[in-house]
Amino acid sequence: MIENESVATSLRPAGYSALIERYGLEVIQNWHKSFVATSGAHRVDSRGEVVEEIFSFRYWPGDSLGDHLEFALKYDGTNLGILAALFYVVDTDDFLGYLRSKPTGKYTRRLWFLYEFLMGETLPLEDLKQGNYIDILDPKKYYTTPMTLKAKRYRINDNLLGGRRFCPTIRRTNKLRSFEDTNFQKRSQQVISSYSPEILKRALSYLYTKETKSSFEIEHIKPNSTRTERFIALLQLAEHEDFCDKPHLIELQNRIVDPRFRDCDYRTNQNYVGETVVWQKEKVHFVCPKPEDLYDLMAGLLATHRRMEDGRVSAVAQAAVVSYGFVFLHPFRDGNGRIHRFLIHNILARRGFTPPGIMFPVSAAMLKKAIDYDSSLEAFSRPLMAQVEYSLDTEGLMSVHNDTAKWYSYMDMTSQVEALYGFIERTINKELAEELTFLANYDETKRAIQEIVDMPDRQIDLFIRFCLQNQGRLSAQKRVSHFDFLSQEEIECMERAIPLKSLGKN
Numbered sequence: 001m002i003e004n005e006s007v008a009t010s011l012r013p014a015g016y017s018a019l020i021e022r023y024g025l026e027v028i029q030n031w032h033k034s035f036v037a038t039s040g041a042h043r044v045d046s047r048g049e050v051v052e053e054i055f056s057f058r059y060w061p062g063d064s065l066g067d068h069l070e071f072a073l074k075y076d077g078t079n080l081g082i083l084a085a086l087f088y089v090v091d092t093d094d095f096l097g098y099l100r101s102k103p104t105g106k107y108t109r110r111l112w113f114l115y116e117f118l119m120g121e122t123l124p125l126e127d128l129k130q131g132n133y134i135d136i137l138d139p140k141k142y143y144t145t146p147m148t149l150k151a152k153r154y155r156i157n158d159n160l161l162g163g164r165r166f167c168p169t170i171r172r173t174n175k176l177r178s179f180e181d182t183n184f185q186k187r188s189q190q191v192i193s194s195y196s197p198e199i200l201k202r203a204l205s206y207l208y209t210k211e212t213k214s215s216f217e218i219e220h221i222k223p224n225s226t227r228t229e230r231f232i233a234l235l236q237l238a239e240h241e242d243f244c245d246k247p248h249l250i251e252l253q254n255r256i257v258d259p260r261f262r263d264c265d266y267r268t269n270q271n272y273v274g275e276t277v278v279w280q281k282e283k284v285h286f287v288c289p290k291p292e293d294l295y296d297l298m299a300g301l302l303a304t305h306r307r308m309e310d311g312r313v314s315a316v317a318q319a320a321v322v323s324y325g326f327v328f329l330h331p332f333r334d335g336n337g338r339i340h341r342f343l344i345h346n347i348l349a350r351r352g353f354t355p356p357g358i359m360f361p362v363s364a365a366m367l368k369k370a371i372d373y374d375s376s377l378e379a380f381s382r383p384l385m386a387q388v389e390y391s392l393d394t395e396g397l398m399s400v401h402n403d404t405a406k407w408y409s410y411m412d413m414t415s416q417v418e419a420l421y422g423f424i425e426r427t428i429n430k431e432l433a434e435e436l437t438f439l440a441n442y443d444e445t446k447r448a449i450q451e452i453v454d455m456p457d458r459q460i461d462l463f464i465r466f467c468l469q470n471q472g473r474l475s476a477q478k479r480v481s482h483f484d485f486l487s488q489e490e491i492e493c494m495e496r497a498i499p500l501k502s503l504g505k506n
């Protein structure tokens with residue numbers, strides 16, 4: 001953004017940028033960076049993933065810790081990860097001096113609450129005795145839970161989505177507001193309303209299979225029929241059982257992986273996602289939390305699930321937080337990706353977002369939009385990898401050398417919620433609509449063929465399949481081997497009854 005030296009020397013970092021520089025913080029960058037210029041007009045550069053905003057000199061907050069903390073909350077937002085890193089290294093007396101200078105200020109009270117919340121410590125300050133309660137997060141700017149906890153000490157409404165062990169944030173971006181304005185539940189009802197109950201029942205069976213195959217294919221796995229049927233059986237339970245507790249997750253993992261890789265508890269080894277480039281050379285894409293940090297993180301994730309559900313937070317936001325949070329924590333040796341995608345269905349179905357008797361093949365949308373799916377994962381993994389210090393031995397075993405728990409505990413999951421909304425939109429408008437249209441057209445085609453020649457259903461299905469494989473025509477070889485009892489005139493009439501455009505699906 002800064003194009004020449006004269007411009008660069010006229011800018012001073014403010015808010016989080018100033019605090020990161022001053023205290024040498026190792027953090028995942030905030031979505032918003034602030035600078036104050038000595039001259040010039042206010043401007044914003046929103047190219048790329050980070051918004052850089054340059055304020056005029058009148059906005060300079062001052063040089064103290066409190067000055068930049070207030071500026072950060074006001075203009076950069078609430079970044080729990082950066083605040084946690086800062087509170088661990090900041091001089092406590094310096095911070096206390098700031099708090100005592102404005103004991104009832106709205107930013108002071110929020111920072112006081114967040115310090116004790118993130119650090120798990122109580123500062124030597126008296127409880128506030130009067131004043132209105134204020135929200136820790138502005139519901140207009142963040143997804144929050146309406147079931148707030150009254151923190152009397154600070155006269156704060158705790159409307160965070162989670163607790164100290166795991167607490168994600170989701171910003172209400174323009175993109176998310178637009179998705180919220182689209183009534184996806186109404187749209188899905190419109191898609192299915194014109195089809196008969198018989199077609200919807202048959203579609204559900206197709207959708208279960210499609211979702212299963214897509215979820216495995218994302219990981220380049222070709223499951224045998226037993227594993228496929230097991231996964232379909234689990235999808236059928238998604239609407240009825242809450243799988244977001246430890247026993248259910250372990251049971252889920254045991255039912256979808258090869259029996260040799262079943263776990264009886266969370267992993268106790270350091271794992272990572274990577275690929276072998278050459279002999280004894282691994283390309284690491286993502287480093288998972290240390291096993292000693294995993295139990296608290298998973299307990300925090302599951303508590304967040306319950307808090308979001310009890311507070312009736314957006315079902316899509318909840319599904320994104322829990323499913324992506326799960327795959328980022330990677331609690332098992334195998335099956336994490338499939339469980340991650342299964343949890344999306346589990347939450348959407350139980351929250352009533354998915355119409356009864358229908359499921360959304362979200363994995364099919366992810367598979368067809370693989371770049372978007374990878375981007376939703378890399379939105380967290382890419383900046384994380386810049387912070388993690390690790391080494392691999394000759395056998396590919398990893399050791400992580402720095403403290404990493406704080407980066408997994410306080411994720412900004414805005415990108416993941418946006419991505420899931422996008423996959424759901426495609427699922428409803430394309431995957432679901434196409435599946436239902438295909439089945440309806442297929443039934444019409446079968447009836448038309450039945451009127452030409454009264455054949456058993458299995459042979460009609462075979463005839464249609466052979467024609468679709470050969471650009472709408474029955475090959476001479478297939479005619480001899482399977483349909484030698486048909487006349488040439490009958491075959492030509494049957495071929496004309498097959499609409500290639502509406503049946504030509506993968």
